[in-house]
Amino acid sequence: MGSYNVKQEVTDKYSLRGRVFHRLREDILSGKYEEHEELKEVAISEEMGVSRTPVREAFRQLELEGLIQIIPNKGAYVTGITEKDVKDIYIIRSLLEGLCARWATEHITPEQMEEMEENVYLAEFHASKGHLEQLAELDNRFHDILYEACDSKILEHQLKDFHQYVLRVRKKTLSNANRGPKSNAEHARIMEAIKNKDADLAESLAHQHMINAYDNMVKNGLHEAYEKEKKNNE
Amino acid sequence: MGSYNVKQEVTDKYSLRGRVFHRLREDILSGKYEEHEELKEVAISEEMGVSRTPVREAFRQLELEGLIQIIPNKGAYVTGITEKDVKDIYIIRSLLEGLCARWATEHITPEQMEEMEENVYLAEFHASKGHLEQLAELDNRFHDILYEACDSKILEHQLKDFHQYVLRVRKKTLSNANRGPKSNAEHARIMEAIKNKDADLAESLAHQHMINAYDNMVKNGLHEAYEKEKKNNE
DNA sequence: TCTCGTATGATTGTATACAATTATACGAGA
């Protein structure tokens, strides 16, 4: 970690540095690079057809994103995410998602409300059909809507950070066929609370929603991820 | 904001880029550069006696730190912090500081406990003498001890981020002569709860501690900061 | 006088050259 939470987004997708940044980010999150793998500037720059300069700048940003660790004069290494890290993030998120739901209750716009309803309705359909891929996508989007609705740039960004960061692990957990539909049912309840302007209920439901996701993850996917982590350390 | 919360620290204080980064950071937080002021690569590099390369890399990092905003092909601008941003951060911090106190209760080491006692004792002394500068320093340190004691890299970094980010505003609030001693009295109570292994109490006290700081800030310093912000926007 | 296009300069973006540091290989000496 390392910085100071009112962070800026890396929106520049058009400069070479921006492209390198986003592509490396994608590759790391998707698992193309193993944890603790060393990223060499020349190799990356040749692979992407650019010079070292934009690669280095992208590295600096990825370091602050927590995706790589740079050891001075040595190299850049893909950071591992430990079991404890993931657990901690879920606990922290449970608090912040609660706060987010509270604020969303107070600030959500009619348009956002409508998109949320559509999201839950659509997800229900895909859940019944067993479309796990679409379900995962809608799950992500539901939370994004919530983040935007809370009307706090700070909190929104904070949560998006966490959300994206645990995606590596989360992919595994949501592919658990049981959790998807359950998760969406919880979304529906959160949405109802927001609709009824019951901020207390929305907060506690959103909080519990994260705790449930956490419990599910501990039971299923996390062990697998942890084993992989251990193996890499051998 | 903008990044993915398991962030790395920028520990490299020895490379030119590291020095530029830390110095610029210091200068921005201390107020040497006005909000919305444009930072030019050449000017900075000449001032610090280095080339543009390390300056540019430091800029990328400062952008993710949220201290500057980079508009592609235009320039780097010191970010403003709005009244709402600060308020949001305090609310978020109040939750996380509570969680931190809870975890600290469970994981604090005897050495950390001892440093905390020493901190509170010393602060009491300086409070009685009206040494505001030392009091502010000890206040910062108290929270750092708490962050380290919670034994969660993720949460520790998250809180350090927030803590440092609002320092610009916080300096003003703590210079309010009343808050310093009050704050330390609250520290003492938090410490007692941790010592007695009462995690629930520690959490609620730490939470309230932040709320109090927030209330104090709203009453005193924030208005001033906000006026300055408005003035810059004119 | 006003508008708009163009030229000029300033600034950022990228590539490349060079310096400093680190990793590796190899061989001398014990």
Next chain:
DNA sequence: TCTCGTATAATTGTATACAATCATACGAGA
């Protein structure tokens, strides 16, 4: 055989040169 020092290669760190983009000034034409 093992250890350690040195030479070499590989890699990162920094400086500089060049390209692309943006801001400004100026003047032609209406």
